[in-house]
Every structure is written in C-alpha cells, then in structure tokens.
Amino acid sequence: MKQTADVVIIGGGCMGASTAFHLSKLGVTDVVLLERDTMLGTGSTGRNAGGVRHQFSSEANVRFSIESIAFFERFEEEVGSPIDLHQDGYLFLLSTEDDRHAFHTNVEMQKRLGVEVDELSPAEAARLAPGLNVDGILGATFCARDGIADPNGVTMGFAKFAQAAGVEIIREAEVTGIKVESGSVVAVQTTRGEILTHCVVNAAGPYARNIGAMAGLNIPVLPYRRHIFITQPIAPPLAPASRIMVIEFETTFYFHREGSGILFGMGDRDEGPTFDTSVSWEFLERLTPFASRRLPALGDSAIAHAWAGLYEMTPDGMPIIGAAPSLRGFYMINGFSGHGFQHCPAAGRMLANMIVGTGEADPDAPCFSLERFTDPSHRGERNVV
Numbered sequence: 001m002k003q004t005a006d007v008v009i010i011g012g013g014c015m016g017a018s019t020a021f022h023l024s025k026l027g028v029t030d031v032v033l034l035e036r037d038t039m040l041g042t043g044s045t046g047r048n049a050g051g052v053r054h055q056f057s058s059e060a061n062v063r064f065s066i067e068s069i070a071f072f073e074r075f076e077e078e079v080g081s082p083i084d085l086h087q088d089g090y091l092f093l094l095s096t097e098d099d100r101h102a103f104h105t106n107v108e109m110q111k112r113l114g115v116e117v118d119e120l121s122p123a124e125a126a127r128l129a130p131g132l133n134v135d136g137i138l139g140a141t142f143c144a145r146d147g148i149a150d151p152n153g154v155t156m157g158f159a160k161f162a163q164a165a166g167v168e169i170i171r172e173a174e175v176t177g178i179k180v181e182s183g184s185v186v187a188v189q190t191t192r193g194e195i196l197t198h199c200v201v202n203a204a205g206p207y208a209r210n211i212g213a214m215a216g217l218n219i220p221v222l223p224y225r226r227h228i229f230i231t232q233p234i235a236p237p238l239a240p241a242s243r244i245m246v247i248e249f250e251t252t253f254y255f256h257r258e259g260s261g262i263l264f265g266m267g268d269r270d271e272g273p274t275f276d277t278s279v280s281w282e283f284l285e286r287l288t289p290f291a292s293r294r295l296p297a298l299g300d301s302a303i304a305h306a307w308a309g310l311y312e313m314t315p316d317g318m319p320i321i322g323a324a325p326s327l328r329g330f331y332m333i334n335g336f337s338g339h340g341f342q343h344c345p346a347a348g349r350m351l352a353n354m355i356v357g358t359g360e361a362d363p364d365a366p367c368f369s370l371e372r373f374t375d376p377s378h379r380g381e382r383n384v385v
C-alpha cells in the first residue's frame, strides 16, 4: 500500500468510484481508494433498486438527474462497461389533492428545465402498467426517459477505468482514524497502515457520520433500513411486461419487473435510525396490504429473494457535497437520501472539480453545502421515496 497520496477516498460504493473516475479524467491519479469490505459496491450501492429518474421537487436535483441520466446513456461508450440501462419510465401515483398540486408545480419546473414529463389521469396510468389497481388514485405523472440500471456495473465501470489510469484500489482496509494538525488533514489511519495526505474524501455512505467524527466533524447523515422483496414469477398481464417503475407517493410503496418476478419495497415510517440490515419478515406482513392493494397479483405471490440496505438520510433529503468549512482538506460526498445511485455521475463530477479547483463555479453547489443547514430560506427535496 502507498504511504502517501494526493487524495485518499474512503468508501468503494458508487460515490467513491465515481469520484475516483472523475479525478482520473482531470489528470489526478495519485489517488488511493480504501474499502473495508472484500469487494466494492457491497454497501448501499449493492442493495438498491437501480432506479434513475428526472422527477424531483428541487431544481438542483433535476439538473443532477439530467446530467446523470445523459451520462448513463453514453456510459458504455465513455467508461467502457455495460450498465443494463432500461428506460421504461417512472410512474408516480398521487392520492391526495396536496400531492397532485405539488406534482403539478414540479412538472412545470421539470418541463422548464427541458424534461419531457406528463400529467396523466388514473385511467391513463392504469393503461401504462397492466395489473395496477388505481382505486383512490387522483392523478399521476410519467417520464418515459426515467428507468433502471445496474448499480454494480456502474460502480465497477468507474472503478476499473480509474484503476487503469493509475488509481490504487485497496480492499479489506478499514479507516480507523483521521489525523488533523493545525486545522488541516495530514493522514488517514487504516487497519493496513497510515497514508499521509492533505486531501481526504468521505464516501462512506451510511457511515459518513462515523468518518466525520474521526476528524472532529458533525455530519448530519443517519442510516435508515430499507427492504427489497422479489417475487417468484408473475406473468403479464397480472403485472407489467416492461420494467416501468411504479411508485405510490403517499405510502412510498413501489414496484418494477425484475426478470420474471416483481421487485417491490416501501419505507417503514415507524422505524428510527439503525445500522441493522437483517430482513424483518414482520415488516413484510405490514407491507403486504399496501402491495396487494396496488398490484393485486402480489397478494398471491411467494417471495424468492429479500434483502435490506441502508438509506443515508440528511435532514432535508439533499446530499452534502463539498469541502468541510472548518477543516482544510476534508471533502464530503454523502447523504443522498435514497437517490444516490442515480446521481453518482454528476455528484462525482462536481466533487472532483471542487478538489482540483477547476475554477468552474457550480451554481448548484450552495444547495449541497454543509453550510445550507444554517440558511432558513433553503428548501430541501420532497420527492424522497
């Protein structure tokens, strides 16, 4: 293992890998990426639903989506690895007048930014997703360019490209401490030794707060358990043949086709922060009435696979990207609040530019800064699923 590096990245999920890729594209290759696990992408990145969408409530997130989805469309050509991108659309189902109004405002903003998104009646929504029950639904929104991609393909694609450019990737190396002298980062301590550096990137996903604490920082990111269940085969027309992602916004219940089965999940509003990633079968019992109400075929199906992972939540549902104001050389790419996979291309590009100091001031950077939490006029992201 190297004993010095220009940049040390902590965490080998999609954020660490994207940052390494974008740094290497800018010519910064004296970089070490540290991952405590035996493989990359086994944290939140390896446990997510793969969804990519333009339909956010904050302009900064919509711009991140426009950039990231365009990047996914040319990923294979630019990065050299396939990512199994399917753009069969995202359908949001709205069951309250307040949500319909809020989504109408969002659609106007998304269209102004150039996104092709439509407001639909319940009957139009039902036609897009065979098997769907739209009882109690007042309206819907649909963006055909939204879709699903492979998080592992994206992470490994970024990592292999960076490695080929000279970035060193070290697995089974857990960061245990960060040395600070006179207000600057000077070294990263690991279970495999120390690396001297003046630049460290916290890309530790749900563990971002723990890494921050090693440097004396309070990073407001909390872990929340989220489940995914995949059924035994369910054939069309009992469920859509396409991979359209359907989300009931009020409950956060969602599903999409995964092979011959259906993948589904929902947030658990009764559970507080936890690092527990075991599967709660009691939660499946609570989720089943919501699932079988929207997609009745789910009421009769058996579960073939199930797992749980962690959302890395901030208080306002927006990520934290940039330098720590009080500690020179400490950078964060944290707190993506359930939609980090899809934003990793834009987030990694933004952070790499900040580290290198390309001089391009990004107008959205203040929305993602740690300092925003003290700005009372700042508005967060509402479309957290």
Ligand SMILES: Cc1cc2nc3c(=O)[nH]c(=O)nc-3n(C[C@H](O)[C@H](O)[C@H](O)COP(=O)(O)OP(=O)(O)OC[C@H]3O[C@@H](n4cnc5c(N)ncnc54)[C@H](O)[C@@H]3O)c2cc1C
Binding pocket: 010, 011, 012, 013, 014, 015, 016, 034, 035, 036, 037, 040, 041, 042, 043, 044, 045, 046, 047, 048, 049, 050, 051, 052, 173, 174, 175, 176, 203, 204, 205, 206, 207, 226, 227, 228, 265, 308, 309, 310, 311, 312, 333, 334, 336, 337, 338, 339, 340, 341, 342, 343
């Ligand atoms: C069930 C579920 C569904 C989701 N669905 C979607 C979706 O459809 N679309 C979407 O965009 N997002 C989704 N997300 C969110 C998305 O997965 C995350 O926002 C994203 O993966 C965060 O990536 P990351 O690289 O920051 O974190 P991670 O992938 O968790 O990577 C962090 C890495 O840091 C390592 N690490 C931690 N501490 C240390 C240490 N001390 N030393 C060394 N290494 C360390 C960990 O081992 C880990 O590999 C979902 C998440 C879950 C849990």
